[in-house]
Amino acid sequence: MPRIIPWIWPATTAESNAEPALYFDYAATTPVDERVIARMIECLGKADTFGNPASSSHAFGQRAKALVEGARQQVAELVNARPEQIVWTSGATESNNLALKGVAQARGKPTGHIISSQLEHKAVLDTLGQLEGQGFSVTYLAPDQDGAITPQALCQALRADTFLVSLMLVNNELGTLTDIDAIGRIVREHDALFHVDAAQATGKVSIDLKRLDVDLMSFSAHKTYGPKGIGALYIGSRAEGKLQAQIHGGGHELGLRSGTLATHQIVGMGEAFAMAREHAESERERISALRERLLKSLAGLPITINGNRTNHIPNTLSLTPYYDFALGNELALSSTSACNSASNEPSHVLLALRLRPSEALRTIRLSLGRYSTEREVDRAAQLIRSALTIPVP
CATH class of the missing domain: 3.90.1150.10 (Aspartate Aminotransferase, domain 1)
Known part of the structure; x- marks a missing residue:
């Protein structure tokens, strides 16, 4: 390199x-x-790997599929996850929507309690606002004087019906870090799911999803020297089967996110994450x-x-x-x-x-x-x- x-x-x-x-x-x-640009260009022209990754019956699609899976491996390696736990999306905003709405709506009825914070990105806050309108209850934790969302604040907000906690790892305006290690353990003990928005974190802090008690994590390529319009959602074992798809039509990505995969963007994200690693x-x-x-x-x-x-x-x-x-x-x-x-x-x-x-x-x-x-x-x-x-x- x-x-x-x-x-x-x-x-x-x-x-x-x-x-x-x-x-x-x-x-x-x-x-x-x-x-990254050089790798993306290799996926565009007639002489390149332009096939549809879902076209498994011929070599053009098979080559594209191999590149997509290679990129999935690269993203997984940066955060120490398994490739099959990575679902492609259009970016962190869609990943946040899929995580929050997916978990809430899969419950089958608009009841229960979610915890987040006042510091979150609009992609989380506006999504939670939509869920509140459907009947879910949301608590927004206030930061301390240093801009931190503390484990103590979370403990005080937990309720018997809390089923989901969503907090960002790195604040996009302050650059402050959330102690997702300690908070994840508390959420796990409460038997709720823990979603983390890591759009600002990749390549800047170490992430080990085999060690952290995190069930869902959102990623974006364009914050890590990759292209816009591509992201991913990590889905841990405790969250499997507990998400409702938000985009339908073809059953791509294990039925969780339909749509023809953009090979060039996915390859770009994979290369960017490999370089970050x-x-x-x-x-x-x-x-x-x-x-x-x-x-x-x-x-x-x-x-x-x-x-x-x-x-x-x-x-x-x-x-x-x-x-x-x-x-x-x-x-x-x-x-x-x-x-x-x-x-x-x-x-x-x-x-x-x-x-x-x-x-x-x-x-x-x-x-x-x-x-x-x-x-x-x-x-x-x-x-x-x-x-x-x-x-x-």
């Missing part, structure tokens, strides 16, 4: 004489790795060093860092300046998650951390990734420092 080389965002013709744009929004999406440790070390360099450069500025400073991934940093400020277009970052940004509303995650709406609205999220460089970090810090030197009236 070639060495990973830091990548500089290309300038357009109009920008060729200016500084290239700085990309600090890896939590929203990652560029597809060039090696190979380079995870070195990437964590490099990005940790970049984060420390960034924090050192921002030291002394009138800002607050949101979330726990130690129990987090190094990739994501949430900063709230003490006053309004203005940044130009040179720095690509987010004020909230990508799915929330169009609403111009304060982040529900930051409001759950007891920030005032005005504070939440001026908060910025910087997220680092595979192609971030020291030069980019230094330039980003310089732009932020300049913007915060004089408050905006």
